[in-house]
Amino acid sequence: MPKHSAIAELQEQIAFHEQTIDSLNNSVSQQQLDISRLQRTVELLAQQMKNMRLDLSTGQSAPPADDKPPHY
Numbered sequence: 001m002p003k004h005s006a007i008a009e010l011q012e013q014i015a016f017h018e019q020t021i022d023s024l025n026n027s028v029s030q031q032q033l034d035i036s037r038l039q040r041t042v043e044l045l046a047q048q049m050k051n052m053r054l055d056l057s058t059g060q061s062a063p064p065a066d067d068k069p070p071h072y
């Protein structure tokens with residue numbers, strides 16, 4: 001294998017690896033954003049459940065959202 005051919009092949013492999021690393025980095029970055037959003041959602045849901053439990057234990061429960069108001 002001529003020297004120039006081997007160098008060209010190595011350069012192609014490096015370019016491919018750089019492209020792969022960039023693609024993986026973008027995927028990991030997007031996943032981290034998704035994880036952060038999901039963590040915040042879970043925190044909000046946990047707080048809502050805690051508030052609901054407190055309301056139920058103190059007898060201050062609000063009417064369910066799907067109940068019709070009294071004038072219906």
